[in-house]
């Protein structure tokens with residue numbers, strides 16, 4: 001009888017222990033799940049003194065935790081630049097709709113301008129976004145009495161403050177900058193998650209952009225296609241702190257995007273960009289987009305079919321792999337003149353090349369072929385090594401300089 005009673009007691013004790021362990025485990029899981037999105041856990045530095053066995057056990061459990069953290073680690077924070085447009089709602093709704101995980105992509109909205117209605121719209125998102133307000137709303141006197149350009153100065157000041165907040169104050173390592181009039185594609189986050197690694201391993205890259213200036217219907221084909229671009233596209237772009245650290249001390253008073261394109265800032269670095277844009281702008285009330293919207297921006301296509309970039313191998317975009325392959329593809333394409341497209345002639349090749357010799361011939365061919373004709377700091381829009389790739393009459397076309405090209409001709 002006594003042994004039976006002891007056994008029963010033991011059973012109860014064991015059961016109780018099990019329940020306690022289960023409760024502790026559930027609690028631990030819950031607290032991990034509820035952890036704030038921007039968290040800095042440095043497991044590597046948390047070793048402490050103790051016996052050898054202690055350390056070994058600790059390192060095992062640390063390893064497990066690290067693996068778990070990695071599975072849902074922050075990829076990049078999304079920094080939304082807002083001012084006085086309540087339509088930022090459309091931007092935030094599309095970001096929140098497609099965001100795969102709060103932990104991977106925390107969203108930070110930085111608002112300039114002190115616009116009350118826009119502020120209310122942002123505040124309505126509660127804990128779904130982190131809301132920062134630019135404290136410096138002071139007026140700016142534009143040199144030379146050019147007060148109508150004030151917007152460009154305020155925008156530049158806001159960018160500097162907001163980027164400094166995310167990199168220097170919040171100590172984030174990678175940030176995707178999104179303006180308040182942008183709507184994102186279903187695979188916007190997938191694209192940035194897959195390309196982040198390229199920014200880490202290729203120092204000749206300084207950004208990944210979701211934009212293609214020539215991304216109009218009929219001009220693009222294939223939502224899996226990615227390129228390198230010497231032209232800084234902006235518009236939904238990812239950068240790392242190391243790039244910010246180089247730019248911050250000399251950040252300009254105005255026209256920050258054209259300043260980025262200057263050789264002194266770019267220093268030969270390129271961006272990754274998609275064939276079909278992963279953002280579109282939906283408004284024309286922006287600082288600089290008014291005149292540009294009606295004739296151009298409203299025709300830009302937004303990718304609507306999710307492409308699983310993280311499942312593929314994007315190593316081909318690293319400079320050493322990409323350059324020889326790209327140059328070979330471009331220059332083995334048969335050379336044709338613009339008349340070819342209207343001649344009824346068919347050359348059996350997957351792509352053709354049209355050659356330009358100068359800024360002037362680039363512009364006139366770009367106009368004929370229906371792509372952007374402007375050149376900034378010597379670089380045609382979306383060009384890589386002088387070459388712009390697009391579709392014309394269902395043919396892949398490379399508008400390219402002669403094979404002997406040695407670099408961009410920069411002049412103010």
Ligand SMILES: *[C@@H]1O[C@H](CO)[C@@H](O)[C@H](O)[C@H]1NC(C)=O
Pocket residue numbers: 313314315316321
């Ligand atoms: C990815 O592609 C590169 C070539 O671009 C190749 O060298 C590498 O082995 C590939 N990696 C995997 C995991 O397939």
